Amino acid sequence: xxxxxxxxxxxxxxxxxxxxxxxxxxxxxxxxxxxxxxxxxxxxxxxxxxxxxxxxxxxxxxxxxxxxxxxxxxxxxxxxxxxxxxxxxxxxxxxxxx
Numbered sequence: 001x002x003x004x005x006x007x008x009x010x011x012x013x014x015x016x017x018x019x020x021x022x023x024x025x026x027x028x029x030x031x032x033x034x035x036x037x038x039x040x041x042x043x044x045x046x047x048x049x050x051x052x053x054x055x056x057x058x059x060x061x062x063x064x065x066x067x068x069x070x071x072x073x074x075x076x077x078x079x080x081x082x083x084x085x086x087x088x089x090x091x092x093x094x095x096x097x098x
Contacts, residue, residue, distance in 0.1 A: 005092055012088035021088045025095065052098050063094030 005028060008021045028049050035048035046052050053059040067090045073079050080086050 005095070009088040009092040010085065012085045013082055014084055018084045018088055022091070025091060028095075046096075051095050053094060059094045062097040063090050066090065066093035066097040 003024075005021070005024055008024055012018045012021050029051065032047045032049035032051050039048075041047050047054065053062045070077055070079065070093075080089070
């Protein structure tokens with residue numbers, strides 16, 4: 001059974017688990033590119049795997065924007081104490097944050 005990327009991000013606790021998450025995020029992006037080539041999604045919404053940000057610039061901007069907005073926590077989000085987990089969550093949000 002495949003673990004959801006959001007769950008993987010929340011479970012990151014050290015460098016090896018961060019690298020496993022990073023590899024899964026990369027594989028998800030590659031899979032979406034393949035799917036989009038075969039059957040493009042609407043340009044006004046997320047891609048086949050939920051990627052909102054389709055360029056590295058948009059991805060990094062979204063990750064930074066969410067990290068900045070959530071630095072002190074949010075209504076339904078508490079900043080984890082573990083910096084590896086926080087970094088994984090920031091990258092995960094780069095995928096889905098608009």
